[in-house]
Amino acid sequence: MKKIIGISGLARAGKNLFCDIAIQELNNRGYSAKQYALAYFLKKDCEQFVKEKLNLNVFSENTEEKSIFREFLVWYGGVKRKQTEGRYWTSLLYKEIEKDPSDIVLVSDIRYAQYLKDEVQWIQNELQGKLVHISKYTVLSDDTRKYTEPPNEHERINDPLIRGLSDYTVEWMDVSSTSNNTIKMKECVYLTDIVNKCLDKII
Numbered sequence: 001m002k003k004i005i006g007i008s009g010l011a012r013a014g015k016n017l018f019c020d021i022a023i024q025e026l027n028n029r030g031y032s033a034k035q036y037a038l039a040y041f042l043k044k045d046c047e048q049f050v051k052e053k054l055n056l057n058v059f060s061e062n063t064e065e066k067s068i069f070r071e072f073l074v075w076y077g078g079v080k081r082k083q084t085e086g087r088y089w090t091s092l093l094y095k096e097i098e099k100d101p102s103d104i105v106l107v108s109d110i111r112y113a114q115y116l117k118d119e120v121q122w123i124q125n126e127l128q129g130k131l132v133h134i135s136k137y138t139v140l141s142d143d144t145r146k147y148t149e150p151p152n153e154h155e156r157i158n159d160p161l162i163r164g165l166s167d168y169t170v171e172w173m174d175v176s177s178t179s180n181n182t183i184k185m186k187e188c189v190y191l192t193d194i195v196n197k198c199l200d201k202i203i
Contacts, residue, residue, distance in 0.1 A: 004129030006110040008162045011151050013134045019106045021195040033104040041092040042077045086118035130202050133166035138174045
């Protein structure tokens, strides 16, 4: 039976990084795995409009370009959620998951539990999947942890709720600042070990 893993957490917490490592480690264990994002379907819905009206690429990785239409995507995504009580984007993704032959599917952007059958409930109740919440922190000079701050009020409100509903929590240190290759190798082992411990509980 196909296993579903939803990933939640603040922006820049490392959700995609978790998925990248998890897929590699699952492959090493003999499982096929694939990552999906609900945001892909949002962008796909808006692709033609953004191209025709703004002459921009909705899939651009350019931060400056993305900032131009980000609020529009948030607005449109919210409208479709309200119209369907949170079902519009999950219904589009479910069609893809049904066709996917992978043993394990990871959904990298679970953000809402506002409605009765919202994203969290869809993962946990309908798909019988597990939800992983990720937090990232830096270690201060006094050895205390400073966690990544929510980038906006929306995430400040929603993230604690999603964390409370998650099946597993992952907390890892921000290891992105160094350029030392030796340290980077140790950090890679550190991150992989954390992901594997989480996978051990799920698989």
